[in-house]
Amino acid sequence: MKKNFVEELRWRGMLHDAMPGTEEQLNKEITGAYVGIDPTADSLHIGHLVSVMMLKHFQLSGHKPYALIGGATGMIGDPSGKSEERNLLNEETLQKNQDGIKKQLSKFLDFDSQEENSAELVNNYDWMKEFSFLDFAREVGKHITVNYMMAKESVKKRLSQESKVGMSFTEFTYQLLQGYDFYHLNHTKNVKLQMGGSDQWGNIVTGTELIRRKSQGDAFALTCPLITKADGRKFGKTEKGNIWLDPEKTSPYEFYQFWLNTSDEDAAKYIKIFTFLSKEKIESLLNQHNEAPHQRALQKKLAEEITTMVHSAEDLEMAQKASQILFGKSTTEDLASLNEKTLLAVFDGVPQKEITEAEFNEIPSILDLISVALDGEFIKSKGEARKLVKGGGISINKSKLEDAEQTVDTIGKLQEKYILLQKGKKNYFLIKIS
Structure with missing residues (x-):
């Protein structure tokens, strides 16, 4: 019917x-x-x-x-x-x-x-x-x-x-x-x-x-009705401008994050407008969300549905993997599976430095590679770097670094040109080799 x-x-x-x-x-x-x-x-x-x-x-x-x-x-x-x-x-x-x-x-x-x-x-x-x-x-x-x-x-x-x-x-x-x-x-x-x-x-x-x-x-x-946000700001705009449907203008990861980060009030409104979920399914989600708002079930379902509809199931999977890299547990394999556009979208705003292939080949050890990032205030000194490595506080491409003297040729490059340094849980530094 x-x-x-x-x-x-x-x-x-x-x-x-x-x-x-x-x-x-x-x-x-x-x-x-x-x-x-x-x-x-x-x-x-x-x-x-x-x-x-x-x-x-x-x-x-x-x-x-x-x-x-x-x-x-x-x-x-x-x-x-x-x-x-x-x-x-x-x-x-x-x-x-x-x-x-x-x-x-x-x-x-x-x-x-x-x-x-x-x-x-x-x-x-x-x-x-x-x-x-x-x-x-x-x-x-x-x-x-x-x-x-x-x-x-x-x-x-x-x-x-x-x-x-x-x-x-x-x-x-x-x-x-x-x-x-x-x-x-x-x-x-x-x-x-x-x-x-x-x-x-x-x-x-x-x-x-x-x-x-x-x-x-x-x-x-x-x-x-004209769609508005609960805080009065214009719907669909971010600091970077419009959220586009074209993946070249707004990456699927950024698109997914936009919906994932909506407020509870907005998500309750948007899930009715921007998905084809049934009334019964939406009411069930609203009840689930009200019982445990911290789990953000509403935002997750909204972001999943609309990312799949506008982009694809594969793009959704990529966006979810990318989200885990910054905000949850992830592996070197997860990081390596990201395409270049998604990788750069995830680490947009992270301190970065570009070096040439020739410069990279001149760097003897990982400790020396870390020192390349010192001017970006990633780590204050080689001494601090050694202490952090000893305590398991530094990762390269999401793998814990165990030996600071390890040679750089043992590091796999992401997309054959990037190396991601990580100090602790939230401090990142991206090196691009051109």
Whole structure:
């Protein structure tokens, strides 16, 4: 039996607002709905994930999802929730970005199903590129009044005293362009629902109004809440910036750690939004977590589910191994199994020194190798190093060092170029041999 889409969103905390009649329409027949994604980068980030999850739930409920890549609107920029105008992108950059996004969306949505509700990818550049300004003014502009457009919250905010930069005509017309997208999909593909974040409500409703005025058609709007963190900080941002779905931009290890480090309050909310676990399973996890919060069962399950979904089971295993290296028990074999990108992500921020192969070959013993790291304050003197080795306090590549006079040619290199020194439990030093 197919799930009730609106009910599914409601219990997951993913429903902010829905136009009257939306639920009745979805209960009546298989319905097409779309979410728009402006291709401002060649990867989605986790801020996009809520909309993508909505599309997936929509497909699982038996309905037909459309992902609209904003090849045309991406050249302009949406004023909603922004204080400044977005930089305009050229066609070549947009194409590269669209290709990257397409690849990522296919991990979530089934585009190849033979069923009636197979997902489709559309690009508004395809129907906007031949649309002249005069045609647009006549076909779209005359149906929506300036008064209607000025009443939108996103417009009012940008024109108020809060904004010193004002608003360009280009941005002002964005809601008409987005409205026309909805009209076009309604007219050509019978799409009756547009979904998005709650900050998109004004733009979506402009689309339903355009459909009503131009063709007297049925159209509906549904939004999800904007995701926030319990401490008030912006969701999906770290000191380094966005958490991307592209492993080249955010490594699976960093991605896994982001979810693992969420607060209890956030994890209880996120596990409903960002996984497909059932209500019963989530309630069981919440009970388990409440009984033993220190075990962080909720965060672990959240990080496991979403890392596997966005990346792969192999990437999850790598991320978990990497996490053990810093925060738990691990072996030389575990360390050696990490790829270079994960290794560097794990030890990002650890003191490092680079030496040449020739310099490395000139170093006679491990004690002399340790002295190379002295200027990084790893160990104050060779005398201290000898004492630490004697007490089992120094490891190289996660193996306890037993003889400080051991020759360096007996050390295996990680990824054939790195050596990891460790003093005690938490002090690391990474030497790179180039």
